[in-house]
Amino acid sequence: MAAARDGRGGGRRPGPTLEQVARRAGVGRGTVSRVVNGSPRVSDRTRAAVEAAVAELGYVPNRVARALAAGSTDAIALVVPEPETRFFAEPYFSGILHGVGDALAETDMQLLLTLVRNERERERFAQYASAHRVDGVLLVSLHAADPLPDLLEECGMPAVLGGRRSADESVPYVDSDNVGGARAAVEHLLARGRATVATVTGSTDMYVAQCRLEGYRSALRGAGREPEERLVAHGDFTEEGGHAAMRVLLERAPGIDAVFCASDVMAAGARIALREAGRRVPDDVALIGFDDSAVARHMDPPLTSVRQPIVETGREMAGMLLELLGKTEPPPGAEGADGTADGDPLHRVLPTELVCRGSV
Numbered sequence: 001m002a003a004a005r006d007g008r009g010g011g012r013r014p015g016p017t018l019e020q021v022a023r024r025a026g027v028g029r030g031t032v033s034r035v036v037n038g039s040p041r042v043s044d045r046t047r048a049a050v051e052a053a054v055a056e057l058g059y060v061p062n063r064v065a066r067a068l069a070a071g072s073t074d075a076i077a078l079v080v081p082e083p084e085t086r087f088f089a090e091p092y093f094s095g096i097l098h099g100v101g102d103a104l105a106e107t108d109m110q111l112l113l114t115l116v117r118n119e120r121e122r123e124r125f126a127q128y129a130s131a132h133r134v135d136g137v138l139l140v141s142l143h144a145a146d147p148l149p150d151l152l153e154e155c156g157m158p159a160v161l162g163g164r165r166s167a168d169e170s171v172p173y174v175d176s177d178n179v180g181g182a183r184a185a186v187e188h189l190l191a192r193g194r195a196t197v198a199t200v201t202g203s204t205d206m207y208v209a210q211c212r213l214e215g216y217r218s219a220l221r222g223a224g225r226e227p228e229e230r231l232v233a234h235g236d237f238t239e240e241g242g243h244a245a246m247r248v249l250l251e252r253a254p255g256i257d258a259v260f261c262a263s264d265v266m267a268a269g270a271r272i273a274l275r276e277a278g279r280r281v282p283d284d285v286a287l288i289g290f291d292d293s294a295v296a297r298h299m300d301p302p303l304t305s306v307r308q309p310i311v312e313t314g315r316e317m318a319g320m321l322l323e324l325l326g327k328t329e330p331p332p333g334a335e336g337a338d339g340t341a342d343g344d345p346l347h348r349v350l351p352t353e354l355v356c357r358g359s360v
Contacts, residue, residue: 015058015059015060016057016058016059017059017153018032018033018036018059018153019170020057020059021050021053021054021057021059022053024053024056024057025046025049025050025052025053026049027046027049027050028345028346031046031050032050032053033158033324034326035047035050035051035054036050036054072135072325073132073133073134073135074108074109074110074135075109075110075111075112075133075134075135076104076109076110076111076112076134076135076136076137076138076318076321077111077112077113077114077125077129077134077136077137077138078096078097078100078111078112078113078114078137078138078139078140079114079116079125079137079138079139079140079148080093080113080114080115080116080139080140080141081115081116081117081122081139081141081142081143081146081148082115082117082141083115083117084115084117086237086238087115089238089239089265090237090263090265090293091264091265091291091293091294091295091310092263092291092293092310093140093141095293095310095311095313095314096140096162096310096311096313096314096317097113097314098311098314099310099311099312099313099314099315099316099317099318100138100314100315100317100318101314102311102314102315102318103314103315103316103317103318103319103322104318107322107327109135109322109327112134116148122147122148125148126148126151126152126155129151129152129155129157130151130155130157132155132157134157135158135325136157136158136159136160136321136324136325137152137157137158137159137160137321138159138160138161138162138317138318138321139159139160139161139162140161140162140163140317141162141163141206142161142162142163142164142165142206142207143165143203143205143206144165144166144205144206144207145205146165149161149165149171150171153171158321158324158325159171159172159321160172160173160174160317160318160320160321160324161173161174161317162174162175162313162314162317163175163176163206163207163208164207164208165207166207167207169207169347172320172321172324172346172347173346173347173348174313174316174317174320174348174350175208175313175348175349175350176308176309176313176349176350176351176352177308177349177350177351177352178208178211178212178215178290178308178352179211179212179214179215179218180215180351180352181212181215181290181306181308181352181353181354182211182212182213182214182215182216182218182219182260182262182290182306183215183216183218183219183222184215184219184306184352184354185215185216185219185260185288185290185304185306185354186199186215186216186219186220186260186288187219187222187223188288188304188354188356188360189258189260189286189288189360190219190220190223192258192286192360194257194258194286195255195257196231196253196255196256196257196258197216197220197231197256197257197258197259197260198231198232198233198249198253198256198258198259198260199213199216199231199232199233199259199260199261199262200233200234200235200241200242200245200246200249200259200260200261200262200266200267200270201213201232201233201234201235201245201262202235202236202237202262202263202266203234203235203236203237204234206237208262209237209262212262212290213232213262216232216260230252230253231249231252231253231256233245233246233248233249233252235261235262235263235266235269237262237263237265237266238265238266238269239265239266239268239269239272240269241266241269242261242263242265242266242267242268242269242270242273243269243270243272243273244269244273245266245269245270246259246269246270246273246274247273247277250273250274250277250279256285257284257285257286258285258286258287258288258360259285259286259287259288260288260290261287261288261289261290262290263289263290263291264289264290264291264292264293264295264296264303264305265289265291265293265295266289267287267288267289267290267295267296267299267303267305268289268295268299268303270287271287271299271303274287281301281359282301282358282359282360286304286359286360287303287304287359287360288303288304288305288306288354288359288360289303289304289305289306290305290306290308291305291306291307291308291310292305292306292307292308292353292355293305293310296355296357297357299359301357301358301359302357302358302359303357303359304354304355304356304357304358304359304360305354305355305357306352306353306354306355307352307353307354307355308350308352309350309351309352312350313350316348316350320345320346320348323345324346
């Protein structure tokens, strides 16, 4: 087949993607993947629709991935684009690892943990994945500009994200209801009579932080209050970041009587800053975190926090990747008789829950 060119004597035009085929056929990305890889777990009607879309668009599957479909490394990689200091300090990552391990316990798959701390390590892992030395990849703690999911997709490597890079994320993911969880936390503070509610955000180049900030603002607007930028301080999901952000808030608005932090770890740092300023929790300032990790339970007083199902997220991520690899069957109801997604089984958002303790 002759290569398509851009009409200017330049390089090749990018071919149609798996997502474009899925949209044309009216099915989910995973359904197209199963058809392309010859899975029997697709109805005849769905297979015909996908094959027609493939023919119409001229989609050519990644030949390296197809060649390796019959063989397997029996290994998947969990990739964390963070330094080891953060990986070992935050309970979130151990929870994800726990859940992934649970999902793989009854399989023959090996798990490889990879920390990607800089551009060089990202490129090295992309080359490793391009050589198909693993069957699939799980990624967590993604920043908006991280190109790794797209690099994996280009080389035909199945991947599942923990969280999203943006609202229109196309790569399969498992996420939590971050907007709803943050909204519930701030609504609780307002219902308890708190008058000046501030927030400490996570890294603003992460969609998860943007969602929790939106939940904070949504709760205030729902109560007839216009959010004030002086009551928003940006952290980075670390204890040090939470401490520094809380000090900024106290300087801007000494009358603060409540703070919603976008993670328990940042809430721990904020608690230290409040204590240094002579402010009591919850008497002077009510405090809420997010994650409901061990950090929340061991604080003094114990921290009210939004519980996101971290272990379940890891379990769901690994389960989804196993489905994409054809290692397991999709959950009942994930695909109708015509192959269309019911609730989009490759884009899952798990519920959150406010857990009340002594900090409010």
